[in-house]
Amino acid sequence: MSTHDIAYMQTKNAKSSANRGWLSQLKVDLGRHTLLLAFLALLVVGTATSDYFFTSANFTNLLHTMAVPAILALGVSFVLLVSRIDLSMASQMIFAPVVGVTAIILFADLMDISVLARGNSFTGSSLALVLIALITGAFVGWLNGIGVMYGRITAFIMTLAMMQGLRGMNYFLTGGHAYYLQEPTFTWMGTTELWGIPLSFMVYMTLSVVAGIALRYTLVGRRLYAIGGDEKSAALAGINVRYWVITAFTICGVLSAIAGILFTSRLQSVDAPLGFGYELTAIAFAVIGGVSLAGGKGTPYRVFLGALVITTLLNILTLWGFGSWYQNLAMGIVVIGVIAVEQWLHRRQSN
Amino acid sequence: MTTVSVTRWFSSSSIITLIAIFLLISLIASLISPVFFNADNFQSIVRNMTVVGIMAIGMTTVLIAGEVDLSVGSTMAFSAMVGAALMDGGASGPVIAATLAAGMLVGLVNGIGVSVFRVPSLIMTLGMLALARSLGNIISGGQSSYPSDLSGFMFLGRGSIMGMPVAILVFAGVVAFSYYMLTLSKLGPALYAVGANQKAAILSGISAIKVKLFAFVFSGFCAALAGIVLSARLGQINPSMGEGFELDAIAVAVLGGASLFGGKGTVEGTLTAALIFGVLYNIFNLVGVSGHIQLVFVALIIVVMAYLHGLGERAA
Numbered sequence: 001m002s003t004h005d006i007a008y009m010q011t012k013n014a015k016s017s018a019n020r021g022w023l024s025q026l027k028v029d030l031g032r033h034t035l036l037l038a039f040l041a042l043l044v045v046g047t048a049t050s051d052y053f054f055t056s057a058n059f060t061n062l063l064h065t066m067a068v069p070a071i072l073a074l075g076v077s078f079v080l081l082v083s084r085i086d087l088s089m090a091s092q093m094i095f096a097p098v099v100g101v102t103a104i105i106l107f108a109d110l111m112d113i114s115v116l117a118r119g120n121s122f123t124g125s126s127l128a129l130v131l132i133a134l135i136t137g138a139f140v141g142w143l144n145g146i147g148v149m150y151g152r153i154t155a156f157i158m159t160l161a162m163m164q165g166l167r168g169m170n171y172f173l174t175g176g177h178a179y180y181l182q183e184p185t186f187t188w189m190g191t192t193e194l195w196g197i198p199l200s201f202m203v204y205m206t207l208s209v210v211a212g213i214a215l216r217y218t219l220v221g222r223r224l225y226a227i228g229g230d231e232k233s234a235a236l237a238g239i240n241v242r243y244w245v246i247t248a249f250t251i252c253g254v255l256s257a258i259a260g261i262l263f264t265s266r267l268q269s270v271d272a273p274l275g276f277g278y279e280l281t282a283i284a285f286a287v288i289g290g291v292s293l294a295g296g297k298g299t300p301y302r303v304f305l306g307a308l309v310i311t312t313l314l315n316i317l318t319l320w321g322f323g324s325w326y327q328n329l330a331m332g333i334v335v336i337g338v339i340a341v342e343q344w345l346h347r348r349q350s351n
Numbered sequence: 352m353t354t355v356s357v358t359r360w361f362s363s364s365s366i367i368t369l370i371a372i373f374l375l376i377s378l379i380a381s382l383i384s385p386v387f388f389n390a391d392n393f394q395s396i397v398r399n400m401t402v403v404g405i406m407a408i409g410m411t412t413v414l415i416a417g418e419v420d421l422s423v424g425s426t427m428a429f430s431a432m433v434g435a436a437l438m439d440g441g442a443s444g445p446v447i448a449a450t451l452a453a454g455m456l457v458g459l460v461n462g463i464g465v466s467v468f469r470v471p472s473l474i475m476t477l478g479m480l481a482l483a484r485s486l487g488n489i490i491s492g493g494q495s496s497y498p499s500d501l502s503g504f505m506f507l508g509r510g511s512i513m514g515m516p517v518a519i520l521v522f523a524g525v526v527a528f529s530y531y532m533l534t535l536s537k538l539g540p541a542l543y544a545v546g547a548n549q550k551a552a553i554l555s556g557i558s559a560i561k562v563k564l565f566a567f568v569f570s571g572f573c574a575a576l577a578g579i580v581l582s583a584r585l586g587q588i589n590p591s592m593g594e595g596f597e598l599d600a601i602a603v604a605v606l607g608g609a610s611l612f613g614g615k616g617t618v619e620g621t622l623t624a625a626l627i628f629g630v631l632y633n634i635f636n637l638v639g640v641s642g643h644i645q646l647v648f649v650a651l652i653i654v655v656m657a658y659l660h661g662l663g664e665r666a667a
Contacts, residue, residue: 085473153657154611156419160598161650161657168646176643280477293471325485325493332482336475340468347469 072282075255083295141253145246228296409573417546417613443503458571508583547614
């Protein structure tokens with residue numbers, strides 16, 4: 001082989017590797033922005049197939065639908081970050097306002113004040129209800145954390161039991177009937193919109209931004225990612241694993257309570273059977289957003305994208321006239337499909 | 352006894368512990384209620400546990416293999432609706448066969464997703480929970496079917512042979528088969544090996560894919576079979592049947608000693624745990640505790656048992 005040939009081959013190799021670099025860079029970029037691309041594609045499909053899709057009324061509706069499960073997804077992300085799981089969010093979401101209502105009714109009974117009008121329309125203080133609900137949420141989340149860290153019960157079992165137990169408590173406390181929240185504050189919380197953006201969504205965005213900043217720039221994030229990445233090393237490095245995992249569960253509990261307050265004020269009622277299946281939607285949002293069940297991976301921004309894509313998809317299906325059966329079918333397929341593709345790409349990369 | 356010896360005892364002989372708990376609870380029950388200690392009541396306890404018991408046996412197999420199946424409740428409904436679609440033929444055979452085949456098919460899809468596509472089983476079966484449930488609704492249009500004309504089908508839920516309810520015999524059959532499979536066949540050790548340490552199992556020549564496929568298919572089969580027993584007992588095939596059953600099945604399997612981390616669990620443990628749950632529910636009903644408070648009690652019991660299990664394992 002002459003020197004000329006060698007030089008030629010070298011330039012050829014250099015060229016092809018430069019090409020490959022550009023291509024693989026594009027692939028990486030596409031991979032990074034899959035969810036955003038999926039969302040844009042859905043926007044195009046939605047606009048092309050339905051006259052109603054690209055209207056402000058529909059977007060308001062979409063944000064309304066998205067906010068509550070997205071807050072739950074944000075909450076469970078904290079727990080998933082430290083490689084635990086919380087299956088009790090949906091029960092907690094109902095439990096918090098239920099405790100608020102029943103505690104106030106009980107207290108009012110003791111004081112001989114009536115907070116119920118026309119049977120079971122709640123007319124008591126909404127501020128007290130919200131406060132009690134938040135405290136309840138924090139307590140239940142903390143209890144999950146205590147069970148997992150001090151009781152050393154697998155998070156799956158602990159929160160499964162919590163889910164069942166709270167569901168029972170919800171029925172027991174409400175006596176199986178609904179309380180109606182027609183107090184003006186709740187109506188305000190459930191219906192306020194600013195430039196077509198519902199209050200619940202603004203709350204979600206605020207929480208999401210705060211969570212994003214906390215996870216990225218503060219000690220909270222560094223600790224949680226460290227524990228999720230490798231718990232033993234984190235413990236050896238002197239991180240108080242118990243404290244931070246319990247904190248993650250408590251945050252999840254508080255966020256579930258906030259979701260519950262927004263949910264009940266939207267529906268203007270508190271009822272035990274509500275919210276069934278929301279834990280699955282929330283986990284689906286988080287997981288499609290790239291939060292790993294193995295811990296240490298995921299950001300609130302990506303959870304937001306996951307929630308946005310799924311909600312838009314379900315919205316389009318609704319506009320096409322497909323009911324909830326087909327929507328659940330689609331959600332099941334998307335969750336399995338996305339993770340299967342991700343796993344496949346991951347294995348190809350590591351090969 | 353000191354705490355240490357109590358906890359050590361817990362770990363070393365979990366089946367004996369379970370039986371002791373069962374006897375203790377039964378003793379308390381017979382003190383509380385005079386109706387408890389009689390053959391008819393025992394039969395009704397076992398009969399009430401057949402559905403969850405069959406599902407829990409399938410779940411145990413999946414847990415031993417190191418995975419979890421959250422889709423069993425939906426699999427039950429989906430396969431029952433597939434069977435119901437063939438009901439117009441008027442023969443029980445095709446309905447039963449189609450139901451079981453549909454359950455195994457769901458299990459197969461779960462197994463392929465988990466072992467071939469490496470989707471974590473929690474996600475795979477969570478997706479399947481939504482998917483199979485909605486497929487069941489779509490197939491049936493959300494309508495229930497009534498199998499009362501299918502004598503063979505109804506026999507599985509309501510019939511009895513020499514005074515013994517067929518449902519219990521079906522349960523016994525599942526228990527016997529899975530006991531044989533886990534302890535006497537070649538598959539048993541493979542299941543435990545894959546669940547305990549998949550890499551080591553693969554290196555020693557075990558096909559982890561085949562083992563997991565089998566576990567999921569068996570779980571799907573059990574869910575479908577439990578669905579037949581349940582719908583025959585109720586006289587109704589309902590697309591919303593089995594909602595939340597996955598939790599009961601997991602609770603029974605875990606109480607019986609199966610671990611979510613794989614490699615652990617026995618048929619006799621799960622069977623005893625199913626009986627414990629049966630007695631508990633029976634006491635609740637005899638005493639008149641409402642269904643909602645029962646949920647709270649059962650949740651508490653699961654937490655306490657899981658805690659004691661953990662104590663035992665750490666002491667060992």
